[in-house]
Amino acid sequence: MHHRCTVITMKLMLCKWICFVLLYTVNSAVTKQVISISKTGVGRNEYVLNHGEVNDSIVWGSFDDQIASTGWSHLEIHGNKTATSHDVAYYAGLLEGTLTAELIDKQYRNTLIGYCSNETDYCGKLSVFLERNLQFMSRTIGQMEDDPFWFQVSLYLDQLDGLRDGYKLSKFPSIPDVGFWYFQITGDLEDLEAALGNGNVKQPAVKSDSCSALIKVLPNNEDLYVGHDTWGEYQAMLRIYKLYDLPYATSASNSESVVGSIQAFSSYPGQLYSGDDFYEISSGLVTLETTNGNYNDELFQYINPHHVLEGIRTMVANRIASNGSEWCSQFSQYNSGTYNNQWMVVDYKQIKPGEELGSDTLWALEQLPDSIHHKDVTDVLKSQGYWASYNIPYFDDIFEKSGFAKLADQFGSFFTHAGSPRAKIFARDQDKITDLKSMIHLMRYNDFKHDPLSACNCTPPYSAENAVCARSDLNDVNGTYPFFFLSHRFHGGIDTKVTSYEMFHNKLGCIAISGPTHQQQPPFQWSTSGYSNIPDGHPDLWQFEPIKISWNL
Numbered sequence: 311m312h313h314r315c316t317v318i319t320m321k322l323m324l325c326k327w328i329c330f331v332l333l334y335t336v337n338s339a340v341t342k343q344v345i346s347i348s349k350t351g352v353g354r355n356e357y358v359l360n361h362g363e364v365n366d367s368i369v370w371g372s373f374d375d376q377i378a379s380t381g382w383s384h385l386e387i388h389g390n391k392t393a394t395s396h397d398v399a400y401y402a403g404l405l406e407g408t409l410t411a412e413l414i415d416k417q418y419r420n421t422l423i424g425y426c427s428n429e430t431d432y433c434g435k436l437s438v439f440l441e442r443n444l445q446f447m448s449r450t451i452g453q454m455e456d457d458p459f460w461f462q463v464s465l466y467l468d469q470l471d472g473l474r475d476g477y478k479l480s481k482f483p484s485i486p487d488v489g490f491w492y493f494q495i496t497g498d499l500e501d502l503e504a505a506l507g508n509g510n511v512k513q514p515a516v517k518s519d520s521c522s523a524l525i526k527v528l529p530n531n532e533d534l535y536v537g538h539d540t541w542g543e544y545q546a547m548l549r550i551y552k553l554y555d556l557p558y559a560t561s562a563s564n565s566e567s568v569v570g571s572i573q574a575f576s577s578y579p580g581q582l583y584s585g586d587d588f589y590e591i592s593s594g595l596v597t598l599e600t601t602n603g604n605y606n607d608e609l610f611q612y613i614n615p616h617h618v619l620e621g622i623r624t625m626v627a628n629r630i631a632s633n634g635s636e637w638c639s640q641f642s643q644y645n646s647g648t649y650n651n652q653w654m655v656v657d658y659k660q661i662k663p664g665e666e667l668g669s670d671t672l673w674a675l676e677q678l679p680d681s682i683h684h685k686d687v688t689d690v691l692k693s694q695g696y697w698a699s700y701n702i703p704y705f706d707d708i709f710e711k712s713g714f715a716k717l718a719d720q721f722g723s724f725f726t727h728a729g730s731p732r733a734k735i736f737a738r739d740q741d742k743i744t745d746l747k748s749m750i751h752l753m754r755y756n757d758f759k760h761d762p763l764s765a766c767n768c769t770p771p772y773s774a775e776n777a778v779c780a781r782s783d784l785n786d787v788n789g790t791y792p793f794f795f796l797s798h799r800f801h802g803g804i805d806t807k808v809t810s811y812e813m814f815h816n817k818l819g820c821i822a823i824s825g826p827t828h829q830q831q832p833p834f835q836w837s838t839s840g841y842s843n844i845p846d847g848h849p850d851l852w853q854f855e856p857i858k859i860s861w862n863l
């Protein structure tokens with residue numbers, strides 16, 4: 311399984327990571343594309359694309375597709391500080407659309423192309439909703455460009471225009487404009503389906519359990535690790551790790567750069583935000599979430615187009631906020647009530663190895679339509695030594711209001727904050743973490759056939775969902791499971807990212823692993839999985855090792 315390692319680093323005892331970093335460096339010379347854009351006049355169409363970096367460019371960046379060997383491609387976009395923010399945003403999008411057009415085309419075909427087939431009623435309502443939402447945003451931007459929040463919203467929209475125009479320059483078939491919207495709102499769609507579709511949308515059950523996160527304080531405060539596993543549909547696994555270095559102004563009248571101008575995050579083709587979500591930001595913050603969802607239909611009445619959808623609010627808060635408290639108040643504005651997550655905001659500025667954690671090291675925020683609860687939870691982190699997040703609300707009011715309390719009455723402790731399988735696995739195993747290797751081990755952990763905490767009232771009597779890194783493809787297609795989450799599906803943990811004090815401070819680096827876990831389980835392989843075909847551009851076999859993510863900063 312590690313034959314390439316043994317050949318290349320026979321004498322290095324330092325295990326597989328190193329060799330993958332080496333392989334990555336060797337390969338990158340072959341595949342890396344570098345492009346810059348310079349202006350030739352003032353109009354949007356007056357520009358040239360240059361191969362390589364040249365002086366006088368407005369944006370420059372590179373794309374490096376290593377998906378076949380590591381499961382990741384890498385995109386870097388840099389903006390010129392002397393240009394206007396609107397120009398930087400638009401051309402940053404255009405550059406990304408140009409560099410990643412092929413993956414955008416494939417991702418669209420793998421995940422979105424059939425989204426509205428046979429859903430005329432819902433999709434009609436959805437397009438009216440999105441149109442009104444865009445009108446609302448454009449109108450408000452016109453009135454409030456001096457407001458930092460709305461100024462950043464406007465830049466997101468500029469970047470999206472650029473992305474679409476950049477893609478259109480490619481040889482790939484056109485994607486309808488609304489498709490570019492769908493990419494930005496894949497998380498929100500789940501709630502829009504429920505709110506606008508009257509419960510009739512074809513996949514109401516795909517209120518998916520998604521993501522595991524762990525923030526771990528090492529003994530004697532030696533380090534603080536932040537780890538995140540995205541859970542999702544396997545069809546979406548065409549991955550891009552992105553760096554946006556976009557020195558936007560704070561507002562139309564304040565040319566000072568935002569504190570969060572540089573963001574490194576795991577992402578996907580066509581998406582201008584992470585979606586996972588896992589961001590490392592130049593402000594010193596790491597922001598991440600796991601999805602709680604909303605199971606209370608009575609809250610749908612608060613979902614309307616006079617808000618800002620979740621991914622945009624996330625990017626805006628990431629850019630503006632310099633601490634957890636400020637992040638929470640920015641993010642809470644114009645709450646759409648869609649993509650209802652438990653957010654965690656870690657402030658690495660409050661941490662010094664070997665010293666007591668400062669106050670405001672960790673903020674938690676939970677959203678529902680019409681309500682948001684947020685709080686400095688550093689004391690919890692200090693007293694427990696960790697904070698774990700696994701799709702169940704932490705705050706009592708959110709737990710009640712979201713419908714989780716009812717689900718717990720009906721289905722038991724799977725739906726409680728203290729009693730769910732992952733709550734117990736994290737609690738049992740977190741103090742075995744002594745270094746990065748053991749942290750990654752827990753983030754990739756899934757021993758569902760043997761771990762008593764993975765057991766369920768099912769036939770067979772366990773579920774691969776009940777683990778830190780789910781592998782629901784390994785559940786029995788003919789099994790019986792008390793509710794949808796536990797059953798067989800092509801869904802599970804699809805990556806892992808872990809950062810530490812040192813990696814964070816070393817240019818927003820991290821360790822990343824693409825694909826479902828194969829730590830205690832066989833690797834996932836499309837051709838033997840029972841799935842009808844191999845999604846476009848996907849490797850067949852997902853057996854990737856950790857790589858080090860680092861950037862040219």
Ligand SMILES: *[C@@H]1O[C@H](CO)[C@@H](O)[C@H](O)[C@H]1NC(C)=O
Nearest residue numbers: 360361362363364365366367
């Ligand atoms: C860019 O400008 C620098 C400094 O003026 C110069 O040394 C360099 O050769 C220029 N590079 C290109 C590609 O024109």
Ligand SMILES: *[C@@H]1O[C@H](CO)[C@@H](O)[C@H](O)[C@H]1NC(C)=O
Nearest residue numbers: 364365366367368390392393
């Ligand atoms: C940024 O823009 C300025 C002004 O147009 C230009 O002199 C400079 O070369 C640009 N920087 C890069 C890296 O292209």
Ligand SMILES: *[C@@H]1O[C@H](CO)[C@@H](O)[C@H](O)[C@H]1NC(C)=O
Nearest residue numbers: 423424425426427428429512
């Ligand atoms: C749409 O409905 C038709 C007729 O019921 C069915 O044959 C087709 O597979 C459906 N398409 C999708 C994408 O669900």
Ligand SMILES: *[C@@H]1O[C@H](CO)[C@@H](O)[C@H](O)[C@H]1NC(C)=O
Nearest residue numbers: 631632633634635636669670
């Ligand atoms: C957070 O940032 C805001 C804005 O810069 C500042 O007013 C506030 O005092 C900061 N809070 C803490 C706890 O540092």
Ligand SMILES: *[C@@H]1O[C@H](CO)[C@@H](O)[C@H](O)[C@H]1NC(C)=O
Nearest residue numbers: 785786787788789798839840
């Ligand atoms: C599931 O049951 C069907 C019908 O009995 C059978 O044809 C199929 O082989 C079973 N699949 C597995 C993976 O056991």
